[in-house]
Amino acid sequence: MRKITYRQAIKEALIEELRRDPNVVIMGEEVAQYNGAYKVTEGLLEQFGAKRIVDTPISETAFSGLAIGASMLGIRPVIEFMFFSFCYVSFDQVINNAANIRYMSGGLINCPVVFRGPANGGTNVGATHSHTPENFIANTPGLKVVCPSTAYDAKGLMKSAIRDNDPVFVMENTILYGQEWEVPDEEYLIPIGKADIKRTGTDLSIIAHGRAVITALAAAQELADKHGINAEVVDLRSIRPLDVDTFVNSVKKTGRALLVDENKPFCGVGAQIAFHIQAEAFDFLDAPIARVSAIDSPAIYSKPLEDEQLPNPRRVVEAALKMG
Amino acid sequence: MSTQRKKKTDSTAEKDNASPVNYAQADINRNLSKDDKIKLYTDMVRVRRFEERTLRAYQQGKIGGFLHLYIGQEAVALGTCSLVGKHDHVITAYRDHGHALALGMTMNECMAELYGKATGCSKGKGGSMHFFAPDKNFWGGHGIVGGQTPLGLGLAYGVKFQELKGSCLCFMGDGAINQGAVHESFNMASLWQLPVIYIIENNGYSMGTSLERSSAHPGKLAERAEGYGMDWDYIEGNDIYQVRAKTHIAMERARNESKPTLLEIATYRYRGHSVADANAEKYRTKEEIEDYKKNKDPISRFQKQLMEEGVLDDSRTKEIEKLAKAEADESDRFANESPFPPMSSIIEDVYWSEDNGRQNDQQGRIFFEVPNS
Numbered sequence: 001m002r003k004i005t006y007r008q009a010i011k012e013a014l015i016e017e018l019r020r021d022p023n024v025v026i027m028g029e030e031v032a033q034y035n036g037a038y039k040v041t042e043g044l045l046e047q048f049g050a051k052r053i054v055d056t057p058i059s060e061t062a063f064s065g066l067a068i069g070a071s072m073l074g075i076r077p078v079i080e081f082m083f084f085s086f087c088y089v090s091f092d093q094v095i096n097n098a099a100n101i102r103y104m105s106g107g108l109i110n111c112p113v114v115f116r117g118p119a120n121g122g123t124n125v126g127a128t129h130s131h132t133p134e135n136f137i138a139n140t141p142g143l144k145v146v147c148p149s150t151a152y153d154a155k156g157l158m159k160s161a162i163r164d165n166d167p168v169f170v171m172e173n174t175i176l177y178g179q180e181w182e183v184p185d186e187e188y189l190i191p192i193g194k195a196d197i198k199r200t201g202t203d204l205s206i207i208a209h210g211r212a213v214i215t216a217l218a219a220a221q222e223l224a225d226k227h228g229i230n231a232e233v234v235d236l237r238s239i240r241p242l243d244v245d246t247f248v249n250s251v252k253k254t255g256r257a258l259l260v261d262e263n264k265p266f267c268g269v270g271a272q273i274a275f276h277i278q279a280e281a282f283d284f285l286d287a288p289i290a291r292v293s294a295i296d297s298p299a300i301y302s303k304p305l306e307d308e309q310l311p312n313p314r315r316v317v318e319a320a321l322k323m324g
Numbered sequence: 325m326s327t328q329r330k331k332k333t334d335s336t337a338e339k340d341n342a343s344p345v346n347y348a349q350a351d352i353n354r355n356l357s358k359d360d361k362i363k364l365y366t367d368m369v370r371v372r373r374f375e376e377r378t379l380r381a382y383q384q385g386k387i388g389g390f391l392h393l394y395i396g397q398e399a400v401a402l403g404t405c406s407l408v409g410k411h412d413h414v415i416t417a418y419r420d421h422g423h424a425l426a427l428g429m430t431m432n433e434c435m436a437e438l439y440g441k442a443t444g445c446s447k448g449k450g451g452s453m454h455f456f457a458p459d460k461n462f463w464g465g466h467g468i469v470g471g472q473t474p475l476g477l478g479l480a481y482g483v484k485f486q487e488l489k490g491s492c493l494c495f496m497g498d499g500a501i502n503q504g505a506v507h508e509s510f511n512m513a514s515l516w517q518l519p520v521i522y523i524i525e526n527n528g529y530s531m532g533t534s535l536e537r538s539s540a541h542p543g544k545l546a547e548r549a550e551g552y553g554m555d556w557d558y559i560e561g562n563d564i565y566q567v568r569a570k571t572h573i574a575m576e577r578a579r580n581e582s583k584p585t586l587l588e589i590a591t592y593r594y595r596g597h598s599v600a601d602a603n604a605e606k607y608r609t610k611e612e613i614e615d616y617k618k619n620k621d622p623i624s625r626f627q628k629q630l631m632e633e634g635v636l637d638d639s640r641t642k643e644i645e646k647l648a649k650a651e652a653d654e655s656d657r658f659a660n661e662s663p664f665p666p667m668s669s670i671i672e673d674v675y676w677s678e679d680n681g682r683q684n685d686q687q688g689r690i691f692f693e694v695p696n697s
Contacts, residue, residue, distance in 0.1 A: 025485070051485070056512070057508075057511065057512065057515065059508040059511065059512060061474060061504060061505045061508050062474045062477060062505065062508035062509050062511070062512045063474075063512070064474065065471070065473070065474020065475050065477065065478060065505065065509070066474050066475075066477040066478040066481055066509075066512065067478060068474070068475060068478060069415075069463070069474065069475035069476060069477060069478020069479045069481070069482070070478035070479070070481045070482040070485065071478070072458070072463060072475075072478070072479065072482075073413075073478075073479060073482030073483070073486070074482070075478075075481070075482050075485055075486075092468055092471050092505070093471070093474055093475075093505075096466075096467070096468050096471055097466075097471060097474075097475060101456075101464070102673055102674065102675070102676065103449055103673050103674055104446055104449055104450040104454040104456065104464070104465070105446055105449075105450065105454070105456035105458070105464070105673075106444070106445065106446035106447035106448075106449050106450065106456070106673055107447070107672065107673030107679055108446075108456055108457075108458050108459075109456060109458055109463070110676040112676075141674050141691070142674050142675065144675075144690075164677065165676035165677060165680075166675045166676050166677055191687055192688075193687045193688030193689075193690070194687045194688060195688070238688060240690060241687070241688035241689055241690040242688050242689050242690075242692075243687055243688035243689075244688070244689050245688075272692070
């Protein structure tokens, strides 16, 4: 099978959905003439024209709200946040409007809008550009959040997100943009809300999302090679909806749960996962649930420390070995 | 440089001349039939009687939460919303009862919403600040000051994207003018030439803070449009003919030229910011309020005009009053007798995909604490 980058996979998803539905519009800072700050939308302006690929001023509040307003009339805007950290600038639009309008109208209105862009630390840019807001967004009923970890997942989830009739947040990762995975030529979709077992194992369930899945897979390899531990890696893929059954069943099989995510620990995604495991697989646990998350401070700039602040294979291996 | 500055629109320039403009004679008003005029007047009275009835229900403890009354401002909602056609959209802030009724929502569904009943326009999920009727092109009812202005931008963008001849009337209070979202929206409205009419309903007070204490710019609020190359106008909001005449010009500019306008409509609220505003007579004088009620009331003014025109007479006026009161009382009875929504509805209308039977390809859990069945 051919291999393409995570970036190319997302671009293919956008192209296919732009072709499929004339109501799809790509909008954001530098997405058109500049070809995208991270080149995800490179060449789209030339291919689809200025009506479909739209540069905005640096006004996150206005263009996020504009997208939500237009979506009420059936337009399907796909908004790029150059960094997902910038969604905090438009939090009122995202939380009060995108999430609540359907509810407050008693179900009369729906907002088919996608917010996408990179949501990761680890790129040596300091605290303001390194946020991972998946827990904030997932905390808000009315919104959906997906965090693809591979090019294959990114393409299939992006296509589902654009076709979804609710607001969906697709949180990408700049470190993954240049990495390649196998992606078929033919069209496919990945359902929102279905976790994926990226590696099967028997001794331990490592549950992760986004780039932490790649970290978990590297750690699992090391655990197998050097320690004879056969770890299963569950990729959540979607934070809300959350495929509880898949990770609970994995833990029931292995008896051990190690949660890995690049989110901050306090009220982070892992806290919710741990709740479900203790509630639904308590009697199957052979050890307390363990967790490796971002070290609990604002994202540090200094590169060697930043590499330690985020989960890395060494930290995951150490945590796994401590579980006994 | 100065050639690029947008001027006040022609209608206001006329007003600056010595002789006052007779807005009743503007085409959009001259073409009103006698019945049209009576309907406009009737709807103004209906809005006021409805709101007076909501106040009573609030005082009786039947409804709670916030209740931002529109009493005194009726000519604004009725004047503007009476111009709305098939491809025109309306969105406003939390003082939304007048716009809702003006666009044809019923007193029953509105009152029931205030009561939090299942028969409310939002099934009891929105409340006073969040009325919606997309079938009547009414997109809310929004609680955060200025938060609806980017949405209005989006409605206008949608109209333009679909290549329709329409517009969006996006209302805000004078308190919104100092919110960042508003200025981002003004800029994008003008930059993208979107058919949106931003309407500042300037009732003089952002909650308890007067204009003088909240805005650095000494001139008209709408003058700020000049900074964005946008047309603007100023309207005396207790004159429904003037409201219609000038709003019509802005809507035609939006529909035909796809250009935005900022309108400032001077108006006055008789009640506090909300019913819970205990200081409504402290940050302004009783005399100021009384002067408005006696000399500038939009309903009295229109009634007088229609009597002079021979459209209304005493008996018709009384009949309209009586019917409006009866309708308001009936809405209260309807709301009072309606059931509360069932507990199961608390997690309905959150996600389209959940409400429409889970799509086959959807899995996973989306709710994490659900009501007991």
